[in-house]
Amino acid sequence: MSDSPARPKQPIEAVVFDLDGLMFDTEALYHRIASELLAQKGKEFTSEIMRAMIGRRAPEAGLALKTLAGLEESVDDLLATIKERFHEQMEVAVHPTPGLFVLLDRLHESGIPLAVATSSQRAYAEGLLQSHGLRNRFRFILASEDVTKGKPDPEIYLAAVGRFQVEPAAILVLEDSPPGILAAKGAGTFAVGVPHDHSPADALAAADLIIDRLDDPTLLAILSRRGLSE
Numbered sequence: 575m576s577d578s579p580a581r582p583k584q585p586i587e588a589v590v591f592d593l594d595g596l597m598f599d600t601e602a603l604y605h606r607i608a609s610e611l612l613a614q615k616g617k618e619f620t621s622e623i624m625r626a627m628i629g630r631r632a633p634e635a636g637l638a639l640k641t642l643a644g645l646e647e648s649v650d651d652l653l654a655t656i657k658e659r660f661h662e663q664m665e666v667a668v669h670p671t672p673g674l675f676v677l678l679d680r681l682h683e684s685g686i687p688l689a690v691a692t693s694s695q696r697a698y699a700e701g702l703l704q705s706h707g708l709r710n711r712f713r714f715i716l717a718s719e720d721v722t723k724g725k726p727d728p729e730i731y732l733a734a735v736g737r738f739q740v741e742p743a744a745i746l747v748l749e750d751s752p753p754g755i756l757a758a759k760g761a762g763t764f765a766v767g768v769p770h771d772h773s774p775a776d777a778l779a780a781a782d783l784i785i786d787r788l789d790d791p792t793l794l795a796i797l798s799r800r801g802l803s804e
Contacts, residue, residue, distance in 0.1 A: 580782045582764045586797060587744040589681060590734045590763070591712075592629075593692035593699055595750040597674055598706075600660075601628060601772045603667045607659045608639065611652075617643045624772055629751025631693045631724035670706060671768075673789030678711055680794055687738065691716045691730045691747075693754075713737075726753040728760030735761060746797070748788070755781045766793060 595601035608627075609619040626638035636649040636656075645652065681688060689712055692699050696717035703709040714737055721729045735742050742762030749755050750768050755778050758765035767778030768785055775784050785793050 582743065582746065582782075582796060584741070584743055586686065586746045586764070587740045588687050588689065588734075588738040588746075589797070590689045590691050590731065590745060590747045590758075592747075592749045592751070592754050593690055593702065594694060595628065595671075595770060595773060596748055596754075596768060597671060597690075597708075598668050598702060599671055599770070600664070600668050601750070601770065603660060603663060604656070605772055607656055607663075611655065611659075612643055612645075615643075615645065617645070619643070625752070625777065628773055629693060629725050629749075629753035631718045632695070634724055664702075665705075668702075671770075671788060673787040676789035677793070678708070680789075680797060682711070684797060686797065688712045689714050689716065689734055689737065691734050693718055693724055693730075695719060724753075725751070726756035726760070728757045731758050731761035731763055735763070749778075749781070752777050752780070 591597055605619070605624060612619045623639060623642045626642055627635035632653055633649065636653040639645070640647065640649050640652055690699060694717060696715060696719055699715050699717050700709060703712070716730050716733055718724065720733060723729045731747060735745060738745060743764060745763040746766060747758035747763045748766050748768060749758055750770060750773050755765050755767050759780055765781045766783045766785060767775070767781030768788060769775040769778055778784055783792065
């Protein structure tokens with residue numbers, strides 16, 4: 575998406591994927607469910623609310639929804655309702671994002687180890703990956719239970735750096751949300767933003783590189799050279 579895209583300063587030795595909105599189009603389903611829920615209550619699910627929720631752990635996202643929409647229900651009740659509706663529909667409404675399998679195949683060919691770092695809970699992440707036959711592609715999963723502070727705090731990506739035991743700058747992180755990009759940058763990794771309808775490119779301006787989709791030629795070229803600068 576840039577005439578002069580940034581390049582990593584050293585070879586890429588590992589890649590970490592966000593999950594929701596990055597690997598799967600779950601944010602579209604979340605947006606629809608939240609919009610329908612608020613409409614039933616005479617409220618509107620605005621872009622401001624979506625920005626406050628995206629990329630964050632459930633308790634923080636739920637609190638943002640309750641506060642910004644001016645709802646009386648408890649955060650726990652709101653989250654329970656959304657979770658129930660989401661799981662009722664996810665089997666038919668959630669799909670891999672464009673280019674995901676091309677990128678995963680290219681990384682497999684390159685022998686670059688992979689991980690997932692998500693704000694979602696482990697059981698959900700494991701189940702979603704398993705349902706698409708992808709769990710064995712990833713060396714490990716870091717989920718909301720593994721950190722005390724959620725994105726944009728860098729804790730989850732610092733944990734990934736520790737697990738891989740490589741320099742932070744040798745890790746490429748793929749993210750779709752502003753909190754995720756800030757977390758990746760805060761950990762010193764090479765942060766790649768992948769925008770979508772509910773997280774536009776201008777919101778990911780802090781990323782080292784912004785691409786249109788996961789099989790973007792610039793990204794594939796970086797990984798084929800193990801991230802070497804030209």
